[in-house]
Structures are given as structure tokens and as C-alpha cells.
Amino acid sequence: MLKIENLHAKVEDNDILKGLNIEVKAGEVHAIMGPNGAGKSTLASVVAGNENYEVTEGTISLEGEDLEDLSPDERAHKGVFLSFQYPVEIPGVSVTNFIKTAINAKRKANGLQDMPAGEMLKMIREKSALLEIKKDFLSRSLNEGFSGGEKKRNEIFQMAMLEPKLAILDETDSGLDIDALRIVANGVNKLKSKDNAVIVITHYQRLLDYIVPDFVHVLADGKIIKSGGKELALELEEKGYDWLVK
Amino acid sequence: MSKYTEDDLREELKTQEYEYGFYTYLDAETFPKGLNEDVIRAISAKKEEPEWMTEWRLDAFRKWEAMEEPEWANVTYEKPNFQEISYYSAPKKADPNKSLDDVDPELLEMYRKLGISVDEQKKLQNVAVDIVVDSVSVATTFKKTLNEKGIIFCPISEAIKEHPELVKKYMGSVVPKTDNFYAALNSAVFTDGSFCYIPKGVTCPMELSTYFRINEGGTGQFERTLVVADEGSFVSYLEGCTAPSRDENQLHAAVVELVAMDDAEIKYSTVQNWFPGDKNGKGGVFNFVTKRAVCETNAKVSWTQVETGSAVTWKYPSCILKGDNSTGEFYSIAVTNNYQQADTGTKMIHLGKNTKSTIISKGISAGHSHNSYRGLVKVNSKAENARNFSQCDSLLMGDLCGAHTFPYIEVKNKSAQIEHEATTSKIGEDQLFYCNQRGIDTEKAIALIVNGFSKDVLNKLPMEFAVEAQKLLEISLEGSVG
Ligand SMILES: Nc1ncnc2c1ncn2[C@@H]1O[C@H](COP(=O)(O)OP(=O)(O)OP(=O)(O)O)[C@@H](O)[C@H]1O
Ligand SMILES: [Mg+2]
Numbered sequence: 098m099l100k101i102e103n104l105h106a107k108v109e110d111n112d113i114l115k116g117l118n119i120e121v122k123a124g125e126v127h128a129i130m131g132p133n134g135a136g137k138s139t140l141a142s143v144v145a146g147n148e149n150y151e152v153t154e155g156t157i158s159l160e161g162e163d164l165e166d167l168s169p170d171e172r173a174h175k176g177v178f179l180s181f182q183y184p185v186e187i188p189g190v191s192v193t194n195f196i197k198t199a200i201n202a203k204r205k206a207n208g209l210q211d212m213p214a215g216e217m218l219k220m221i222r223e224k225s226a227l228l229e230i231k232k233d234f235l236s237r238s239l240n241e242g243f244s245g246g247e248k249k250r251n252e253i254f255q256m257a258m259l260e261p262k263l264a265i266l267d268e269t270d271s272g273l274d275i276d277a278l279r280i281v282a283n284g285v286n287k288l289k290s291k292d293n294a295v296i297v298i299t300h301y302q303r304l305l306d307y308i309v310p311d312f313v314h315v316l317a318d319g320k321i322i323k324s325g326g327k328e329l330a331l332e333l334e335e336k337g338y339d340w341l342v343k
Numbered sequence: 344m345s346k347y348t349e350d351d352l353r354e355e356l357k358t359q360e361y362e363y364g365f366y367t368y369l370d371a372e373t374f375p376k377g378l379n380e381d382v383i384r385a386i387s388a389k390k391e392e393p394e395w396m397t398e399w400r401l402d403a404f405r406k407w408e409a410m411e412e413p414e415w416a417n418v419t420y421e422k423p424n425f426q427e428i429s430y431y432s433a434p435k436k437a438d439p440n441k442s443l444d445d446v447d448p449e450l451l452e453m454y455r456k457l458g459i460s461v462d463e464q465k466k467l468q469n470v471a472v473d474i475v476v477d478s479v480s481v482a483t484t485f486k487k488t489l490n491e492k493g494i495i496f497c498p499i500s501e502a503i504k505e506h507p508e509l510v511k512k513y514m515g516s517v518v519p520k521t522d523n524f525y526a527a528l529n530s531a532v533f534t535d536g537s538f539c540y541i542p543k544g545v546t547c548p549m550e551l552s553t554y555f556r557i558n559e560g561g562t563g564q565f566e567r568t569l570v571v572a573d574e575g576s577f578v579s580y581l582e583g584c585t586a587p588s589r590d591e592n593q594l595h596a597a598v599v600e601l602v603a604m605d606d607a608e609i610k611y612s613t614v615q616n617w618f619p620g621d622k623n624g625k626g627g628v629f630n631f632v633t634k635r636a637v638c639e640t641n642a643k644v645s646w647t648q649v650e651t652g653s654a655v656t657w658k659y660p661s662c663i664l665k666g667d668n669s670t671g672e673f674y675s676i677a678v679t680n681n682y683q684q685a686d687t688g689t690k691m692i693h694l695g696k697n698t699k700s701t702i703i704s705k706g707i708s709a710g711h712s713h714n715s716y717r718g719l720v721k722v723n724s725k726a727e728n729a730r731n732f733s734q735c736d737s738l739l740m741g742d743l744c745g746a747h748t749f750p751y752i753e754v755k756n757k758s759a760q761i762e763h764e765a766t767t768s769k770i771g772e773d774q775l776f777y778c779n780q781r782g783i784d785t786e787k788a789i790a791l792i793v794n795g796f797s798k799d800v801l802n803k804l805p806m807e808f809a810v811e812a813q814k815l816l817e818i819s820l821e822g823s824v825g
Contacts, residue, residue: 145780149772173782185777189795198791199781206782238795255781 098123098294099144099263104155105319106143113139115319116155121263124291128305128330129298131316132338137298138182140316141265145179146172159263173199174206176262180252180269182298187239192251193221195239196258203259224257228284245272253281257288264288265296270304282307302334317342374431380404383531386431390500390534393507403520403530410524416686417715417747420655423594423629428563430532488548495540496551499567502538509540513571517600517635517663525596525631525657529565533598536566541576541607550805552581563594570600572607572642579610581808592654593618593628601636601644605666608643609636612804614812617652619819624682624711627654634658640666640695647803649812650677650685651819659717661690664698664726671700674800676812678819679712679744688718688749693729693759702733705797708744709820715747724755731760737767738796740789740820768796790817 099121106114113136121127129137143150144157146169157164159175167175187195201211212220225235228250240248249269256264266285270278285308289295297308305313305327313329314321315338323329323341374382383404387397412422489496495506503510520530537553553568572578582599595617603609611634620627630653636644646660662671673689691700700720708714714737722729737746748765770792778788793816794801801809 145776147776149776168784169776169779170782170784173780177780179780181777181780185771185773187774187777187792187795189798190791195781195791198787199778199783202784202787203782259781 098125098160099296100156100158101144102156104140104143104157105153106139106150107153108139108150112153113150113319114143117316117320119314119321121294121296123262123294124289125312126289126295126297126308126310128310128313128327129296129316130300130313130330130333132342135316136319137316138267141179141182141267141296141298144172144263144265145169145177170202171206173259174203176293178256178259178261178264180249180256180264180266182267182271184240184243184248184252186241188241190239192235192237192239192254196221196255199255200258220258224254227257227287228254229280230254246274246277249273250277250281253284257284260288260293262293263296264293265298267298268300269297270299270301278304279307302330305330315341374429376429377426378428378430378532382430386532386534389431390503392500392503395507395511396503399515399520400531403527404532406521407524407527407531410521410527412524416657416717417713417749418655418657418684418686420629420684421592423563423592425528428594430563430565431534492545492548493542494545494547495538497538499533499536499538499569502569506538506540509571510538510569513600513602514567514569515600517602517637518598518633523633526598526633529567529596529598529633532563533565533567536568536597538568539570539578539580541572541578543573544575545573546576547578550579550581552583563596565595566597568597568599569602570609570611571602572604572609574604575606576604577608579805580612581805582611582613583616583808583811592620592626595628595630595632595653597632597634599632599634599660601634603636603638603642603644603669605640605642607639608645610645610647610805611636611660612808613646613648613650614808614815615648615650615652615656616815616819618654619652619683620654620681622681622710624654627683628652629654630656630658632656632658634660635663636661636671637663637665638669638671641668642666643670643672645672645674645803646689647674647800648676648687649800649804649808649815650675650687651815653685654683656683656685656687658687659689661692662700663692663694664700664729665694666698667695668697669695670698672803673700673702673704673718674803675704676707676797676800676816677705677714677716678707678816679709679714680819681710681712683710683712685713686715686717688716690719691721691731693720693722693726693731696725696727696729698726698729700729700731702731702735703799704733704735705800706735706737706746707740707793707796707816707820708737708746709740711743713745713747715749717749717751719751719753720761721752722754722756722759722761726756727758729756729759731762733761733763735763735765736796737765738793739767739769789820793817793820 101117101119104114104117131137164172197217204212249272273281310327313325313327315323380401383400384397387400518526521527539551541547570580601609601611617628617630638644644662650656660673664671671691677685677687679685689702702718704716706714706716716735720731735748739746746767750763752761770789774792775785775788794813801812804812
């Protein structure tokens with residue numbers, strides 16, 4: 098699904114990613130952990146095509162296709178989804194209107210007509226029920242005045258609506274209360290299939306109790322310095338990163 | 344990597360053509376350029392006006408000659424040469440008395456291009472339309488239905504002949520002849536516009552609409568609209584404007600007067616899309632408009648405007664809250680792009696007790712344009728418990744444009760409550776990336792963000808107009824919608 102080789106990326110002359118390799122296959126869940134400032138969000142942004150970051154070396158491919166020349170929206174149309182660590186506000190644009198626009202943009206890019214209103218409504222109802230989102234929430238301005246937890250839940254709602262091939266969840270657990278964490282994690286699990294893949298970026302084991310990873314990677318100083326199974330996360334929780342970073 | 348930035352968008356905006364820039368070849372009768380008493384007499388004669396009207400015009404003209412063109416607005420432009428304008432132009436075949444079937448097919452084709460096919464409007468929409476091309480009202484639909492309710496909706500030239508008592512009483516009662524330079528000019532040379540009277544207690548069963556279009560080159564448009572809502576009546580009035588693309592600047596100096604009597608309500612909505620000039624700032628309409636309403640006891644007037652066109656706009660729809668408990672509202676979206684300049688806002692004059700006013704202004708600037716909000720809230724000494732809420736938001740695209748806010752507040756009564764809020768924001772890269780990440784391209788993302796920004800005002804427009812307005816916002820800022 099996703100293959101990253103020797104990725105180097107910089108922002109405003111600061112080298113952030115320094116030769117990063119990772120391969121994620123369809124049906125897998127990967128967790129990326131690592132100290133603050135290691136480059137986890139940078140990696141997510143670079144995969145999504147954020148043009149503030151310059152790729153200086155290496156390649157990123159999705160299902161065998163090199164992403165280099167694709168704009169962020171084109172990557173989204175191919176099925177890349179990023180749940181933002183810090184979702185942005187768009188005043189005056191309702192959650193419903195936003196997701197409708199996004200879905201139809203993606204459909205158009207893939208040669209489909211707009212989704213019929215009835216079908217859209219049904220889907221919104223289903224997915225918002227899955228994430229226990231109330232109806233009036235959907236008519237609020239996107240992320241404006243949302244609590245930290247509401248923002249994250251809304252990100253996963255969008256993921257549910259867009260049904261991406263590759264979802265990168267950047268600290269989706271931060272800000273969620275215990276119940277919300279369970280609801281959101283359940284939502285993600287329901288969306289999982291053998292045809293898609295999920296990368297979860299997190300600092301804590303508790304999310305991984307729900308979304309159980311096949312692989313855990315430690316990202317430090319712009320590189321993957323260690324990879325392992327789900328037990329690596331437990332080890333990190335216990336020992337921190339010092340023993341790895343030295 | 345192909346990077347689509349705000350800079351690219353700005354480039355694209357520059358090459359964006361004005362969608363309504365076609366010229367229709369109508370066999371037209373146009374006066375020679377120039378302005379003097381004879382021209383005014385000739386206009387009056389063309390319109391077969393009664394003597395009192397001719398005198399009214401001449402009086403205005405004499406006063407105008409002694410006046411100076413105002414310079415206080417935050418706009419710079421080459422002042423029009425008033426002797427280089429033709430003050431009357433009429434498509435020859437237009438005749439307000441004929442039925443639609445008799446209307447020049449080319450005219451009908453023009454309406455179709457404007458997206459306001461009269462036939463269709465008649466059938467599908469509950470809107471009565473008066474269409475003013477250059478200086479003459481061409482067709483007024485729905486007349487019969489309105490007649491049954493006693494509603495008068497006709498070209499002002501017809502009202503002058505058919506309802507002189509109403510016109511005499513109200514014309515110039517809200518905007519006096521000498522109110523300002525352009526109002527005086529309009530009073531002297533106005534050629535058409537609409538008149539509307541809603542009798543006591545009548546709720547107008549449909550939206551009334553006027554569509555203005557400047558077609559002939561070298562002409563100005565000076566229309567005059569007068570809406571009188573008698574006690575306890577209600578009317579919603581829509582006004583739309585377009586003009587073809589031309590290298591020269593064309594002058595549009597309109598006057599709109601609204602009279603809302605006791606317990607009456609008038610909603611007046613405008614979508615102004617006069618030709619804004621090309622990307623280098625050449626050509627475009629000078630839009631100098633005086634719009635004002637008087638509200639008697641318990642009356643309410645709402646001005647809603649979406650201003651996307653014109654090279655220079657100078658316009659302050661105002662409410663004189665004369666009666667106790669009267670309400671004035673102003674909702675505005677003004678978009679400027681390329682080298683457009685807009686200086687627009689409102690005046691809310693609180694005279695009566697418990698009067699209320701609301702001002703919501705959304706300015707969107709792109710390119711090298713300048714967008715100013717200028718608003719006055721005035722509370723007189725006798726206006727107990729007056730309340731005003733003003734909110735002026737500006738949205739900037741790029742670093743070359745400007746947004747300015749000039750709020751004036753004059754309060755002479757201590758019980759007044761005045762609130763003013765202002766914000767300025769830029770479309771953020773992070774917002775664009777967020778939208779892009781969801782598959783929404785940058786153009787569409789900007790349209791979405793602008794629509795969200797303007798929502799409070801768009802919501803105030805009648806449905807048909809809201810859709811058109813949204814489309815206009817996209818056209819004037821994007822280039823994707825064709
Ligand atoms: N626009 C920028 N300009 C300069 N430095 C930047 C910029 N964006 C990110 N950085 C730097 O890049 C480094 C990696 O940031 P990143 O957000 O990827 O870290 P992270 O691993 O996600 O950290 P956290 O766990 O705190 O979320 C940090 O040192 C950060 O300050
Ligand atoms: Mg991060």
C-alpha cells in the first residue's frame with residue numbers, strides 16, 4: 098500500500114526527516130511513536146503532500162504509484178487521509194457542508210456524479226451514529242469552538258465518510274476522554290478491512306489497547322530507529338525512549 | 344512538485360473574464376453626448392412627462408451645477424466628464440405596453456444570457472420582474488396578479504403619468520434633490536427605474552424584482568427607484584445589475600428611496616455585478632448610488648447587498664429611524680478584486696424611541712483592490728433606548744489588497760447601547776491545506792471559505808438570489824465557474 102524509501106524532508110532549511118524507511122501493507126495497522134519534535138507530524142504532512150515541506154531525497158509511493166508529482170487534493174482522491182493533530186477552523190462552513198463538498202470533490206476526480214442527497218444523508222446518519230455524534234453537531238461551523246475531543250471525533254467522522262485507503266491518525270487520542278477514546282477507536286476498527294491500512298501516531302499505549310497494531314515503530318531524529326510488534330509499545334511505555342536514543 | 348498557491352490563484356484571477364461582458368445589438372436610439380437644460384427638456388419630452396416633472400428636473404439641474412463632486416471617500420478615480428456622456432439611450436423596439444410575445448427576440452436573448460429569462464421567471468418563480476435596459480423599462484411581468492391586490496409595480500416613467508399624486512408626494516422626500524452631487528445629477532437626468540406601492544395591510548404575494556443593465560456604450564445609467572409601503576404592508580424587493588465589458592468607464596448614479604409607513608416592512612436586496620474593469624483596472628462602471636429609507640413607527644427596513652462588480656463603488660444604503668420602535672438592518676457582502684475600489688457601508692440615524700439597528704458587513708479583498716467599510720451610527724438626543732449592533736469583518740487574499748474600516752458613532756442620548764465589533768482575517772495556508780487534504784482543490788476551498796465567511800449575509804437573501812449571489816462570489820474570486 099504505502100512504501101517510503103530513504104525519505105529526506107526539510108522545512109525552512111531545517112532537515113527534519115533524515116532517511117526514513119517504512120512499508121505498510123494493505124490490511125495492516127502500524128503505530129509510530131517517538132519523542133516530541135521527532136518528525137512524526139512532519140512525516141504525516143509530507144505523505145499528505147503539504148508543500149511547506151520540501152522532499153530533498155527518497156520516494157513515497159502508494160499502491161506502486163509515486164506520489165511526488167501529486168498535489169494534496171490529488172493524493173486525497175487516491176485515498177490518502179490525514180487526521181490532523183491540530184484540525185483547523187473554517188468559520189461559517191458546517192460539518193455537513195464540508196464533508197459533502199469533500200465527498201463530491203473526490204467522486205468528481207474519480208469520474209463519478211455527485212452523491213445523491215438521499216444517499217449522502219443516509220451515510221451521514223450511519224457514520225455519525227457509529228461515532229455517537231449528535232445531529233446538531235453536524236450543523237456547527239467546522240472545528241469552530243469545538244472542544245479538543247470533539248475535533249478529534251470529527252476527524253474520524255470525516256475518515257468514516259471518505260473511506261480512505263490509507264489513514265494516518267496523528268495523535269487522535271490526545272484530548273479524548275476515556276469513553277470517547279473507546280468510541281473513536283471502535284469506529285476506526287469498524288472501518289478497518291483487508292484492503293485499507295492505518296498508521297496511528299501516538300504517545301500512549303492506551304489507544305493501542307483498542308486499535309491493536311501489527312507493527313510499532315520508533316521515530317527519533319527523523320528516522321525509524323526501531324521496529325517491532327505490539328509488545329514494543331508496552332516496553333516503551335515502561336522505559337521511555339532514552340535507552341534507544343542514547 | 345506542482346504547487347498551487349495563492350499566488351497562482353491570484354494570477355488566475357487576473358485572467359478571469361467578466362461573464363456578463365457581451366453586448367447585444369439592439370437597434371437603439373441614443374442622445375448625443377452632453378448635458379444642459381435642453382437635454383433635460385428633451386429627456387422629459389421623450390418620456391412624455393407632465394410640466395411639474397420637467398420643472399423638478401430643471402430645478403435639480405440648476406442646483407447640481409453649483410455643487411462640487413465629493414472627495415471624502417477612500418477611492419481614487421478620474422472624475423467623469425459629464426459632457427462626454429449620453430444621458431438617454433433606449434432600445435428602439437422596446438415598448439412597455441406590448442405583451443411579451445412582441446418583445447424583440449434579441450432582447451429576450453439578452454435576458455436569457457443574463458440568466459433571467461422572463462418567460463421562465465414568470466412561470467417558475469414567484470417573482471415579478473421589471474427589466475431596465477439602459478434607460479427604459481422593457482417588460483413588467485405579473486402585472487395582473489399584483490393589480491388585484493392593489494399593488495402598483497411599474498416603471499417610474501409610467502408612475503409619473505399614471506400616479507402623479509404618489510410620485511409627487513414621495514419622490515425626493517427621502518433623498519432630497521440636493522442631498523449630494525450624484526443624487527442631484529440623478530434627479531435632473533434620471534431616465535428610468537421602478538416604482539412600487541403596497542397598499543395598507545397588504546403583504547405582497549411575490550418578490551418584486553428589477554434587473555438593470557447598461558448596454559449602449561458612452562451612456563450613463565441614472566435610474567430612480569421609489570418603494571412606498573403603506574401602513575402594515577410588507578414587500579420584498581430584489582435588484583440585480585450587469586453591464587457589458589468596455590474600455591471606458593461608465594457612470595451609474597442611481598437613487599433609491601424607500602418609505603416604510605407605520606408597521607410596514609421592506610426588504611430590499613441587491614446583487615450588483617456591474618462590469619468591474621479588466622485585470623489592469625481599465626474600464627468598469629463607476630457606481631455612485633444613494634439609497635435611503637425612512638421608517639415610521641414600528642416599521643422595519645432591511646438592506647441586503649452583494650456587491651461584486653463596478654470599478655469604483657460609493658454606496659451607503661441608510662435608514663432614518665424616525666418612528667418609535669422602528670428597526671433598520673444592513674447586511675452587506677462586498678468583494679473587490681484586481682483594481683476595484685469599494686467604499687461602502689450604511690448610516691443608521693436613530694430619531695425615535697426604542698429604535699434598533701443591526702449592521703453586518705463582510706468585505707472580501709483580493710488582487711490590488713481596496714475595500715472600505717464606512718458606517719455612521721447616529722443617536723439623536725430624543726432617541727431614548729436606541730440600540731445598535733455593528734459587526735464589520737474583512738477577509739484578505741494576498742498582500743497587495745487593502746481593507747479599511749471607518750466607523751463613525753455619534754451619540755447624543757445616554758441611554759443608547761452601541762456595540763461595534765471588527766475583525767480582519769486572511770485565508771490561511773493551513774485552512775487551504777486542510778481542505779486540500781480532504782480532496783477539495785484550492786479554488787473550491789477558497790469558494791468554500793468565502794461562502795462561510797459571508798454566510799450571515801447570504802442567509803438574509805431570498806432563496807433564488809442567494810444561489811445567484813453564491814455563484815457570483817465564486818465567479819468574481821475564482822474562475823472555475825463558467
Ligand atoms: N514550519 C516549521 N518551521 C520550522 N521548524 C518546524 C516547522 N514545522 C516543524 N518544525 C520542526 O520540526 C520538528 C518536527 O516536528 P513534528 O511536528 O513533526 O514533531 P512530532 O514528532 O510530531 O512532535 P509531537 O510529538 O510533539 O507532535 C520540530 O522540531 C519542529 O519544531
Ligand atoms: Mg506531532
